[in-house]
Amino acid sequence: MQKFSRYISPVALLLAFLVLAAGCAKSSTPQGESKSPGPQVQQEEQYSPEQDPTNSAGETPGQNGETPGQNKNSVPPETKDRDNKTAAPADDPVPGLLPATVSYVVDGDTVHVTLAGGKKEKVRFIGVNTPESTKEIEPYGKEASAYTKSRLDGRKIWLEPDVEERDRYGRLLAYIWLEQPANDAEAEVRAKMFNAELLLNGYAQVMTVPPNVKYADLFVKLQREAREADKGLWGPAGEEKTGEAEDYYVASSRSTKFHRPDCEWGKKIAPANLVKFKTVDEALDEGYEPCRVCRP
Ligand SMILES: [Zn+2]
Structure with a gap:
């Protein structure tokens, strides 16, 4: 008997699972009971204590995994919203790093x-x-x-x-x-x-x-x-780069460089695009960069 029940129990477990699954799907438990009532009881007894810890064990990590995950998911949007309301416009997450x-x-x-x-x-x-x-x-x-x-x-x-x-x-x-x-x-x-x-x-x-x-x-x-x-x-270390100051500097509105007025490249700027600056600082503040040739 013991041998038989030991042998049968894994199979019975599987059967019980299938039956229960079918029962869940079709909601018809009588079929399973009618097929093998004897082992079914044993199976259900063995089945339920095993299934319960499995279920609870399965649910617990699942919930643990889901709950902080949901928290994580729910927190950033809130902080984002707060940031968006209060902070400067450019504070979006940096994409594509x-x-x-x-x-x-x-x-x-x-x-x-x-x-x-x-x-x-x-x-x-x-x-x-x-x-x-x-x-x-x-x-x-x-x-x-x-x-x-x-x-x-x-x-x-x-x-x-x-x-x-x-x-x-x-x-x-x-x-x-x-x-x-x-x-x-x-x-x-x-x-x-x-x-x-x-x-x-x-x-x-x-x-x-x-x-x-x-x-x-x-x-x-x-x-x-x-x-x-x-x-x-x-500072002083870079000073030799800059020569004497000019009365003014020139740039093209279609370029990013600015020049000394006598630079060959500065002279090529079309009058329609010509921009003038009084100082190097002024040109730099407008986002222009010094020409590599004349080095203003
Ligand atoms: Zn130049």
Whole structure:
């Protein structure tokens, strides 16, 4: 008897399960009872104590898993709403971040990275330009390159793309986040984005290349702070870069560069597009960057 019941019990359990399942589906329990009433009782007795812990065990982690999950899901929208009501307009979560590891620093604003999937990319930072340190050496170029190397070499970063994914050299264009930002508000940019760090410390100038202009206005603001504080290339170390002051400077409304009035490139600007600035600061504040040839 014991042997038989031991043998039968797993099969009976399965049968009971099937019967119950069928019963649930068809809501007809009499069929199961009529087929095998004897073992059915045993099965149900064995079945129920096993099934109960299974059920409760199954439900408990399920609820545990669901409940905090629902909490997590329900909390961020509330905080988002609060933020949206109170804070500056630009505090949306940053979409499309690509985790990457810096494998080599080319210069102040260009690095090689390995993406999460193992793909290697050359990345040019968006919106900033550090002085040259490779083919030609510009004042403060080596300092900027050394700074980027000290901060990024071997480091895990997050790449934020803008509208245009690559430049004409095929380089990936990105904002470099040192930590994952909670949103794209100014405080996060100041604290966690390396492009901003370069500007704030005077290792880079603003270089705005449409259509990648998401943070362009903020970058101009950060650059102004660095200039006013004589940081980096704006201070004594970068002074040899700037020659004598001109009476005025020129730029094209269709370009991002400004020039000394006697620069060959400045002279080519069509009169209809000609913009004039009284000082270098004025041009920089408008988001223009110095011409590489005449170096205003
Ligand atoms: Zn020029």
